Amino acid sequence: MGSPKQSAGLRELVACLVVSVALFTWSCQSGGSGPLAAIRGVFQTVTMPVTYLGAAVSSPLRGLGNIFANLTADQATLTELEAQVSELQAQNAELEERASSAERLQGLLDLQDSNDLRSTAAHVISGSTDSWSATVTLDKGSAAGITPGMPVTSSSGVVGQVVSCSATTSTVRLLTDESSSISAMVQSTRAQGMLNGSASGEVTLELVSTSQDVEVGSVIVTSGLGGVFPKGLPIGEVASVSGDPSGLYLDIVVDLYADPWATEEVLVITSLTDDQRATAEDIAEADAQEGARSSEDDDTGSDE
Structure with missing residues (x-):
């Protein structure tokens, strides 16, 4: 037989079970009314604030989770869009470069056609490597029929x-080089002179008599004298005009149309047609101007 304590505990357990069954049966029979319903109501009333507090605490956490998920998605989308923008920018830069190159090449073709130039196209691949000369190097040479003396x-x-020249490259002395000197003239008045470079890079039209009419903005072109440069190619325009201290010649500074350091494609003129050479009239005009200069020199010498 068990001890008195074990018997008492067993009786209590049986009593609790009986009471629980009775209460459950009563709750089922009474429905939503009665003392048990009242007890449930009291329990719900007591626990409701706790339930609301839990909902209030968990709701922001759920919101933060949603925001984080959205931010992660938005960041991925932003990264993808940035990659697309970078790709489009690269494509746009490439298209602009091709369009610019096509425009420059079209300009060379137009010049070639309008002046009936016998020439070959070349790319500028480098500039001078020292401070004593102003030259550029082309990507074509003697293998392409280019020889020293040809105009560019x-x-x-x-x-x-x-x-x-080498077989595959050519060196071009620029008009700004102090060793450069070519025949040129004022397009409007046909005043003849020599276009010279300088150590400073300034280009001047020299040996133009003070009796000649030269204005700022006048266009300077090749004269064709000497049979090297074709007649009428544009060079630049007059930037300033002043009298030489001797009183015989004008000091004429010329702004070149072509920026040699920014030029990428050129035409090398390989030969001249008869129409591109100076005419007998051009030569006679040049001789007359030279005669006038000589006469002025003689008069100056006599005065002295």
Whole structure:
């Protein structure tokens, strides 16, 4: 037999079970009314604030979770869009470069056609490597039929003259080089002179008599004298005009149309047609101007 304590505990357990069954049966029979319903109501009333508090606490956490998920998605979308923008920018830059190159090449073709130039196109691949000369190097040489002395022009204006060649490259002395000197004239008045470079890079039209009419903005072109440069190629325009201290010649500074350091494609003129050479009239005009200069020199010497 068990101890008195075990018997008492067993009786209590049986009593609790009986009471629980009785209460459950009573709750089912009474429905939503009665003492048990009242007890449930009291329990719900007591626990409702706790339920609301839990909902209030968990709701922001759920919101933060949603925001984080959205931010993650938005960041991925933003990264993808940035990649697309970068790709489009690269494509746009490439298209602009192709369009610019096509425009420059079209300018060379127009110059070639309008002046009936016998020429070959070349790319500028480098500039001079020292401070004593102003030259550029082309990507074509003797293998392409280029020889020293040939004129070089861009679509904007004359650039210079070939001074040396290898089989695949050519060196061009620019008009700004202090060793550069070519025949040129004022387009409107046909005043003849020599276009010279300088150590400073300034270009001047020299040996133009003070008796000649030269104005700022006048266009300077090749004269065709000497049979090297074709007649009428644009060079630049007069930037300033002043009297020489001797009183015989004008000091004429010329702004070149072509920026040799920004030029990428050029035409090397390989030969001249008869129409591109100076005419007998041009030569006679040049001789007359030279005679007038000589006469002025003689008069100056006599005065002295």
